Amino acid sequence: xxxxxxxxxxxxxxxxxxxxxxxxxxxxxxxxxxxxxxxxxxxxxxxxxxxxxxxxxxxxxxxxxxxxxxxxxxxxxxxxxxxxxxxxxxxxxxxxxxxxxxxxxxxxxxxxxx
Amino acid sequence: xxxxxxxxxxxxxxxxxxxxxxxxxxxxxxxxxxxxxxxxxxxxxxxxxxxxxxxxxxxxxxxxxxxxxxxxxxxxxxxxxxxxxxxxxxxxxxxxxxxxxxxxxxxxxxxxx
Numbered sequence: 274x275x276x277x278x279x280x281x282x283x284x285x286x287x288x289x290x291x292x293x294x295x296x297x298x299x300x301x302x303x304x305x306x307x308x309x310x311x312x313x314x315x316x317x318x319x320x321x322x323x324x325x326x327x328x329x330x331x332x333x334x335x336x337x338x339x340x341x342x343x344x345x346x347x348x349x350x351x352x353x354x355x356x357x358x359x360x361x362x363x364x365x366x367x368x369x370x371x372x373x374x375x376x377x378x379x380x381x382x383x384x385x386x387x
Numbered sequence: 388x389x390x391x392x393x394x395x396x397x398x399x400x401x402x403x404x405x406x407x408x409x410x411x412x413x414x415x416x417x418x419x420x421x422x423x424x425x426x427x428x429x430x431x432x433x434x435x436x437x438x439x440x441x442x443x444x445x446x447x448x449x450x451x452x453x454x455x456x457x458x459x460x461x462x463x464x465x466x467x468x469x470x471x472x473x474x475x476x477x478x479x480x481x482x483x484x485x486x487x488x489x490x491x492x493x494x495x496x497x498x499x500x
Contacts, residue, residue: 279429306487313396315389315475315492323486331487363429371488372417372437372479378429 275300279364279379285387286351286358294349294382296364304367305347306376309333309360316363322347351384359386390414391478393491401499405464408494410476412457418479419459420488421450425472433461433474463496471498 277298286292296305304323308316308331318331322341336355341347347366351358361383365376392411400406410419418437422430434443439454447464463470473495477488 277429304486308490313492315393316477316490318487318489321487329486361427365430370479370485372484375418375420375432375435375477376430376488377432378422380429381427383427 277364277366277377277379279362279382282380282382284382284384286384288386289353291350291352292358292384294351294362294364294384296347296349296379297345298347298366298377298379299345300366300368300377301344302366302368302377303344304369304371305341306365306367307331307337307339307347307349308363308365310363310381311360319349319362358384360384389492390480391476391489391491393474393476393494395494396492397495397497399497399499400466402467403465405462406466406496407463408461408474408496410459410461410478410491412478412480414457414481415484416452416454416457416459416478416480417484419452420477421459421461422475422477423472424475424493430475466496466498468498468500471496 280295306321307319320339322328338350364379368374421433436452442451475493477490
């Protein structure tokens with residue numbers, strides 16, 4: 274069955290460390306997205322990519338980095354520059370223009386800084 | 388201020404009661420999506436609305452789009468404990484149309500047996 278896989282489900286990081294969250298899809302979707310979810314704040318866009326080898330900053334890109342070397346994969350690195358990284362991270366993909374196509378979401382990764 | 392406002396932020400109802408959640412955009416709406424989320428999980432697609440006046444239903448959930456008001460409502464009839472969760476609206480709006488969805492803050496729904 275096609276879908277989006279995020280791993281790991283839970284992740285613990287020490288302060289000052291970089292950590293990479295994985296997102297893989299086998300839906301053959303062109304566009305992929307990373308959102309951060311905090312209580313009471315809904316989903317905020319970190320980065321998105323509409324085509325391989327290209328990506329754009331979202332609303333809260335500072336302290337994060339991404340790559341899109343393959344259509345199926347869109348990993349997110351949370352760097353030590355991100356001051357408040359503890360959150361629930363959601364990856365999504367879309368078939369095309371978002372006024373015609375919505376997102377398919379992964380099951381999320383909960384990152385905790387210890 | 389939020390580009391997409393949801394109300395109420397939380398809702399507690401008795402099983403069997405009807406309820407409505409609203410989603411209002413401050414910018415032009417090109418597509419409106421409703422999702423449901425269980426705590427700590429991903430979002431599940433419920434419905435998509437594109438045209439003004441459009442109304443869609445799935446089981447006991449109905450969503451409508453009022454293009455003039457740039458607003459959508461989600462109505463649940465005869466609520467059940469299985470309806471509990473977080474409801475989020477996502478929309479293709481304004482100058483970012485086509486490239487991304489903007490989300491509201493979500494409505495936490497509790498249904499008491």
